[in-house]
Amino acid sequence: MPRPLDTLIYNGTVVTVDSAFSILKDGYIGIRDGRIVQMASRPGDIPLPAAAETVDADHGIVLPGLINAHTHLPMSLFRGLADDLPLQVWLNEHIFPAEAAHISPESVRLGTLLSCAELLLSGTTTCCDGYFLEDRVAQAVLSAGLRARLGQGVIDYPAPGVPDPRENVSHAAEFGDRWRNVDPRLQPSIFAHSPYTCSGETLKAAKRAASDRGLLFQIHVAETRHELRRIRSDTNETPVAYLDRLGLLDPYTLMVHGVWLDESDLSILSKRDVKMVHCPESNMKLGSGIAPVPQWMAHGLTVGIGTDGCASNNNLDLFKEMDMAAKLHKAHSGDPTVMDAATVLKMATIDGARAIGLESEIGSIEIGKQADLIIVDVSEPHLFPLYNPISHIVYSASGSDIRDVMVSGKFLVRNRQLTTIDIDDVMDRTNALAKEIRQILRQRPRQAGPSTTLRLGQPNN
Amino acid sequence: MPRPLDTLIYNGTVVTVDSAFSILKDGYIGIRDGRIVQMASRPGDIPLPAAAETVDADHGIVLPGLINAHTHLPMSLFRGLADDLPLQVWLNEHIFPAEAAHISPESVRLGTLLSCAELLLSGTTTCCDGYFLEDRVAQAVLSAGLRARLGQGVIDYPAPGVPDPRENVSHAAEFGDRWRNVDPRLQPSIFAHSPYTCSGETLKAAKRAASDRGLLFQIHVAETRHELRRIRSDTNETPVAYLDRLGLLDPYTLMVHGVWLDESDLSILSKRDVKMVHCPESNMKLGSGIAPVPQWMAHGLTVGIGTDGCASNNNLDLFKEMDMAAKLHKAHSGDPTVMDAATVLKMATIDGARAIGLESEIGSIEIGKQADLIIVDVSEPHLFPLYNPISHIVYSASGSDIRDVMVSGKFLVRNRQLTTIDIDDVMDRTNALAKEIRQILRQRPRQAGPSTTLRLGQPNN
Numbered sequence: 001m002p003r004p005l006d007t008l009i010y011n012g013t014v015v016t017v018d019s020a021f022s023i024l025k026d027g028y029i030g031i032r033d034g035r036i037v038q039m040a041s042r043p044g045d046i047p048l049p050a051a052a053e054t055v056d057a058d059h060g061i062v063l064p065g066l067i068n069a070h071t072h073l074p075m076s077l078f079r080g081l082a083d084d085l086p087l088q089v090w091l092n093e094h095i096f097p098a099e100a101a102h103i104s105p106e107s108v109r110l111g112t113l114l115s116c117a118e119l120l121l122s123g124t125t126t127c128c129d130g131y132f133l134e135d136r137v138a139q140a141v142l143s144a145g146l147r148a149r150l151g152q153g154v155i156d157y158p159a160p161g162v163p164d165p166r167e168n169v170s171h172a173a174e175f176g177d178r179w180r181n182v183d184p185r186l187q188p189s190i191f192a193h194s195p196y197t198c199s200g201e202t203l204k205a206a207k208r209a210a211s212d213r214g215l216l217f218q219i220h221v222a223e224t225r226h227e228l229r230r231i232r233s234d235t236n237e238t239p240v241a242y243l244d245r246l247g248l249l250d251p252y253t254l255m256v257h258g259v260w261l262d263e264s265d266l267s268i269l270s271k272r273d274v275k276m277v278h279c280p281e282s283n284m285k286l287g288s289g290i291a292p293v294p295q296w297m298a299h300g301l302t303v304g305i306g307t308d309g310c311a312s313n314n315n316l317d318l319f320k321e322m323d324m325a326a327k328l329h330k331a332h333s334g335d336p337t338v339m340d341a342a343t344v345l346k347m348a349t350i351d352g353a354r355a356i357g358l359e360s361e362i363g364s365i366e367i368g369k370q371a372d373l374i375i376v377d378v379s380e381p382h383l384f385p386l387y388n389p390i391s392h393i394v395y396s397a398s399g400s401d402i403r404d405v406m407v408s409g410k411f412l413v414r415n416r417q418l419t420t421i422d423i424d425d426v427m428d429r430t431n432a433l434a435k436e437i438r439q440i441l442r443q444r445p446r447q448a449g450p451s452t453t454l455r456l457g458q459p460n461n
Numbered sequence: 462m463p464r465p466l467d468t469l470i471y472n473g474t475v476v477t478v479d480s481a482f483s484i485l486k487d488g489y490i491g492i493r494d495g496r497i498v499q500m501a502s503r504p505g506d507i508p509l510p511a512a513a514e515t516v517d518a519d520h521g522i523v524l525p526g527l528i529n530a531h532t533h534l535p536m537s538l539f540r541g542l543a544d545d546l547p548l549q550v551w552l553n554e555h556i557f558p559a560e561a562a563h564i565s566p567e568s569v570r571l572g573t574l575l576s577c578a579e580l581l582l583s584g585t586t587t588c589c590d591g592y593f594l595e596d597r598v599a600q601a602v603l604s605a606g607l608r609a610r611l612g613q614g615v616i617d618y619p620a621p622g623v624p625d626p627r628e629n630v631s632h633a634a635e636f637g638d639r640w641r642n643v644d645p646r647l648q649p650s651i652f653a654h655s656p657y658t659c660s661g662e663t664l665k666a667a668k669r670a671a672s673d674r675g676l677l678f679q680i681h682v683a684e685t686r687h688e689l690r691r692i693r694s695d696t697n698e699t700p701v702a703y704l705d706r707l708g709l710l711d712p713y714t715l716m717v718h719g720v721w722l723d724e725s726d727l728s729i730l731s732k733r734d735v736k737m738v739h740c741p742e743s744n745m746k747l748g749s750g751i752a753p754v755p756q757w758m759a760h761g762l763t764v765g766i767g768t769d770g771c772a773s774n775n776n777l778d779l780f781k782e783m784d785m786a787a788k789l790h791k792a793h794s795g796d797p798t799v800m801d802a803a804t805v806l807k808m809a810t811i812d813g814a815r816a817i818g819l820e821s822e823i824g825s826i827e828i829g830k831q832a833d834l835i836i837v838d839v840s841e842p843h844l845f846p847l848y849n850p851i852s853h854i855v856y857s858a859s860g861s862d863i864r865d866v867m868v869s870g871k872f873l874v875r876n877r878q879l880t881t882i883d884i885d886d887v888m889d890r891t892n893a894l895a896k897e898i899r900q901i902l903r904q905r906p907r908q909a910g911p912s913t914t915l916r917l918g919q920p921n922n
Contacts, residue, residue: 079845080852084787084801117842225795284788285856287797314856315843320781324788326545327745331789334686336748340545381578382776382860384540384888385895391541395746395775399843400861427845434846 005030005037005051006409012057012375013389014039016365017064017349021342023389029062031371034408039367057375060403061389064365065125065147065372066318067352069277070218070256070306072131073141074111076118077102077433078311087224087286095311098437103160107433108133112140113426115316117418119146122317122399123374125407128254128277128306128356130191130218132160134175142183145412145420147372149356150179151191151218154206156198169202173209180213185408187358189216195239196227200246207248216252216357219243222265223257224288240265249274254355256306258296259289266292270299275355278347280325282308294329294338304355305347317399318348326394341394371409376401466491466498466512467870473518473836474850475500477826478525478810482803484850490523492832495869500828518836521864522850525826526586526608526833527779528813531679531717531738531767533592534602535572537579538563538894539772548685548747556772559898564621568894569594573601574887576777578879580607583778583860584835586868589715589738589767589817591652591679593621595636603644606873606881608833610817611640612652612679615667617659630663634670641674646869648819650677656700657688661707668709677713677818680704683726684718685749701726710735715816717767719757720750727753731760736816739808741785743769755790755799765816766808778860779809787855802855832870837862 007030014027016039030038030049038049048054082094108131119127126147131137134152141148152175153159154168162171172190179188190210192198198206203219210217222228222239231239240261243249249272256277261269269276278293296303305325307316322344329339353363362372376397378384383392383401405413412420468491475488477500491499491510499510509515543555569592580588587608592598595613602609613636614620615629623632633651640649651671653659659667664680671678683689683700692700701722704710710733717738722730730737739754757764766786768777783805790800814824823833837858839845844853844862866874873881 076842077846080847080849080857083849083852083856084791084798086797090797114842114845121842281788284792285797287791287795287799289795290792314852317843317859320784320859323781324785327742327785328789328792330748331745331751334748334750336547336551336746337545338748381537381575381582381884381888382778384575385538385891385898386541387895387899388541388544391544391775395544396541398778398781398859398861400859423842427842430846434848437846438848 005032005049007031007053007055007371008048008051009055009057009062009373009375010042010048012060012062014062014365015345015389015393017346018364018366027062029365029371029373031409034371034410036365036367036369036371039365055404058377058379060378061376061393062365063123063374063376063393064349064363065374065405065407066123066348067304067356067363068119068124068127068306068316068318069254069304069352069355070279070308071115071127071129071316072309073115073127073129073137074103074108074131075309075311076115076316077107077111077430077437079314081311081437083285083314087288090286098440099160101440102433102437103132105133105136108136108160109140110426110430110433112137113144113421114430115310116141116144116146117421117423117426118316120144120405120412120418120421121402121416122319123376123402123405124316124318125372125374125405126358126362128189128218132162135178138179138186142186143420145185145407145410147185147362147407149187149189149216151189151216152176153191153193154198154202155193156202169205169209172206173213176209176213176215187216189218191218194220194223194227195242196230203243203248204246207253211252216254217248218254218256219248220257221255222260223283225260228260238262238265240268244268244272251275252357257283257288257291259283259291261292266295266299266301270301274301276301276303277306277355278303278325279306279308280328281321282312284324284328286312290328290332293325294333297343302351302354303347304352305344319393319398322348322394341390344394345390371406373406374402375404377403466493466510468492468514468516468832469509469512470516470518470523470834470836471503471509473521473523475523475826476850476854478807479825479827488523490826490832490834492870495832495871497826497828497830497832500826516865519838519840521839522837522854523826524584524835524837524854525810525824526835526866526868527584527809528765528817528824529580529585529588529767529777529779530715530765530813530816531740531769532576532588532590532777533770534576534588534590534598535564535569535592536770536772537576537777538568538572538891538898540775542772542898544746544775548749551747559901560621562901563894563898564593566594566597569597569621570601571887571891571894573598574605574882575891576771577602577605577607578882578884578887579777581605581866581874581879582863582877583780584837584863584866585777585779586833586835586866587819587823589650589679593623596639599640599647603647604881606646606868606871608646608823608868610648610650610677612650612677613637614652614654615659615663616654617663630666630670633667634674637670637674637676648677650679652679655681655684655688656703657691664704664709665707668714671713677715678709679715679717680709681718682716683721684744686721689721699723699726701729705729705733712736713818718744718749718752720744720752722753727756727760727762731762735762737762737764738767738816739764739786740767740769741789742782743773745785745789747773751789751793754786755794758804763812763815764808765813766805780854780859783809783855802851805855806851832867834867835863836865838864
């Protein structure tokens with residue numbers, strides 16, 4: 001007789017997001033040693049398997065934990081600091097000065113924990129991050145219990161923790177070496193900021209450092225029309241053709257944004273099996289444009305979804321991001337059948353897992369996979385009546401409908417309460433920092449001027 | 462000495478949405494006989510005025526209750542019934558058959574109460590509705606305690622409660638007469654469905670019935686490209702020019718959607734001071750197009766925001782709708798400065814009030830106005846830190862952040878609990894109906910066929 005389960009979740013509508021998109025009505029999931037070992041519909045009232053801990057999903061929807069394929073965790077510190085501005089003004093007059101003045105190991109830790117709290121409370125169990133002082137991000141993520149791909153940033157300007165840009169790639173490589181075998185939940189990565197803020201030499205060196213270590217290589221590409229024009233003017237190539245010539249494009253490259261792509265770019269990306277991340281809310285809010293995601297998919301590309309950093313969104317709720325992605329492309333194309341709810345849910349689960357190379361472990365509810373699970377409470381009026389759980393997830397629910405969140409079989413949110421993060425302490429400490437930031441805002445009311453340490457060129461639209 | 466206040470709300474950031482867009486830090490609001498009679502910032506710890514009931518906003522944001530300027534309340538019954546379909550398939554194969562089979566006085570009552578619960582819990586205190594069997598809508602809204610403009614539908618097809626279309630206008634006029642002086646919170650209206658489902662004679666008669674009674678006249682106009690083509694083909698005019706020729710356009714006409722408008726249409730609408738409602742999520746989800754709202758505003762038009770019915774959204778959360786409106790037009794125009802957060806918040810408050818003719822009573826927090834107020838809880842991680850309350854309302858909050866909701870000084874939601882709606886009873890009763898609808902869904906799997914009683918022509922995109 002097998003030993004009892006560690007945890008049994010029952011009485012839920014289990015949306016597996018497996019290859020058949022199976023939905024188990026009145027389903028249960030058995031978990032042992034952090035993995036899914038049993039799952040089935042329960043016909044009638046047959047006895048449930050024995051388990052040390054039994055969790056009634058109370059007719060809720062059980063989903064694979066959501067995957068945020070692109071974010072900058074510490075930037076929750078700057079949520080709502082400046083909005084409705086051209087990217088150049090937003091970056092140069094608000095975000096960069098705030099980063100220059102306030103990004104430190106401790107603020108990175110606090111911002112990361114604040115973001116982890118928001119991610120968990122809204123049902124995200126895995127994120128793919130890129131920032132600076134990434135060791136502090138890693139420590140905070142580990143303590144919060146999320147699963148993550150974390151990329152140390154590479155940029156050809158002085159950056160927090162990397163005062164000398166000549167050391168940017170070696171910093172990132174060392175980060176990769178340090179974190180490669182620390183914890184199975186945490187995978188290091190290298191995050192090159194963009195083709196307009198890194199030289200060709202830097203990009204090649206960063207990609208080589210990633211490839212040598214078997215690490216995912218993340219990069220923002222073709223985000224704005226300005227970037228497209230600038231790369232064209234420098235190289236006579238599109239950003240994608242330029243990166244392809246540098247040898248940067250392969251299945252372990254994660255390309256973020258991809259707003260300004262033409263058919264020839266898409267053919268290159270498809271041939272190289274580059275992984276894509278769509279950040280609709282950030283692209284919309286900054287007026288960057290509308291990424292041709294239905295065309296990405298028509299070219300067979302793997303597509304995850306990301307919130308981007310909190311400062312350009314201004315939240316980390318993947319439910320809102322799914323709703324936005326589904327509706328944006330219908331509006332843009334005039335075709336209400338594009339980006340249907342199931343396609344969008346896959347972007348936030350199994351396709352996001354594929355994009356960041358974790359599809360054998362997460363992204364769907366299947367026997368043998370990690371027990372990264374979330375339970376959506378469907379008892380509120382806005383989720384009633386329930387004809388189709390996929391529709392509700394994409395079009396009606398929001399992050400606040402999440403009741404429970406589990407990573408590797410461990411509850412990180414139980415009955416809407418965080419179990420691993422002392423959020424009151426994080427918010428108290430962040431408040432002191434926010435006060436300083438407000439002070440500076442008052443002293444510098446929309447006044448243009450160069451930032452002190454970090455300047456990513458002069459992007460605009 | 463004045464008699465004490467009925468209610469005092471204190472310790473909140475009061476976003477008044479008055480003409481100066483004043484924000485009262487550590488503000489308080491005194492309420493007597495359902496109206497705002499005092500308001501101020503509280504410098505230091507000065508004593509507060511005496512009140513029978515004292516409510517600590519706990520550093521939350523206090524806003525005027527939100528105004529949903531266009532919805533179809535009973536349609537929450539069909540939330541998520543069918544998505545990702547062309548409008549024609551969605552209407553003719555799913556929504557119309559469901560309405561024909563399931564719309565009855567009792568189902569209208571239940572759907573309305575379900576929607577009122579969702580509206581209140583997400584911070585909406587006033588809605589402008591259009592449907593059939595509107596007497597039942599009115600009774601349900603009155604019992605729930607919301608403020609509303611309610612329009613009995615007019616359409617040249619048999620409709621629930623109006624089997625003979627020749628009686629459509631007289632039904633609507635009688636509805637207006639019946640409800641004109643019943644309750645100050647409830648204002649009747651006449652809702653003509655559209656220029657493609659009502660003849661010119663019907664439209665003129667419906668507008669005359671509204672004008673004779675001093676009632677708001679609501680109408681869907683220029684929602685789809687198909688409608689534009691059809692009216693052009695029938696009349697050689699745009700829908701707006703056609704309605705203008707019929708004499709339908711004046712300051713008491715509320716035009717919903719307005720996706721397909723040209724410059725000449727906008728000039729007409731501006732000259733006639735027609736009021737506009739933008740329903741971004743519905744337009745996006747149905748692939749109808751993107752209404753030129755920044756151009757509406759450039760022409761000086763008054764613009765409210767609406768969710769449309771639940772079946773094409775699929776929620777009634779105006780926070781999501783604000784976020785969508787702000788981002789959609791930035792993406793579409795490539796200009797991140799359009800539809801800034803303050804503009805969008807005004808659409809959901811004072812401009813919505815102007816659109817439906819209630820700006821002297823609601824839409825802002827000012828002395829003498831109705832105490833229609835909501836308190837946003839900002840203690841959760843996703844609303845932290847707080848630099849700018851307007852930014853948080855539009856870009857970070859969602860309906861689930863609402864703690865308290867008051868209409869005319871009476872709490873309809875207190876500590877997230879409904880005080881006037883027995884939601885368990887509503888959900889129990891709706892469940893029985895939803896079971897029948899599911900049954901029919903199973904019997905009619907995407908099978909095309911004419912609906913039995915209600916058919917609004919063959920709109921498509």
